[in-house]
Amino acid sequence: MESSNPNITWREWLIAPAYEKAAQGDYSLIKELQNVFSNPYKQQSKELESKYNVMKPKQFFNLGGISHYSCSS
Template structure:
């Protein structure tokens, strides 16, 4: 399974805050996401794992819009 499925996948609830910060001229989070997501199968640092290899925060479960992610395939 680990060879077929990526450990890290881009979630909209990661992207929206990064885009909001970038719109204000702060690109650090966007660059961090890019770095992580260019190696989705790789084992990465514990900090990266704790930040990006997790379930959606519970406070976003009832929120519409950018907390929901759908696939039409």
């Protein structure tokens, strides 16, 4: 199962804060996410697991563009 399902999956609510920081010239979160998503099946550090392998925070529920994710576009 672990070899066919990524450990951490791409979610817009994970990516949106990285866009905002990058717009201000801070690319650290973009680089961190790039590293995480370059190795989707790898077990990440406990720090990254606790940061990215979580349920969607309540503030992003029903928020168009971030709350809804479609692979069929």
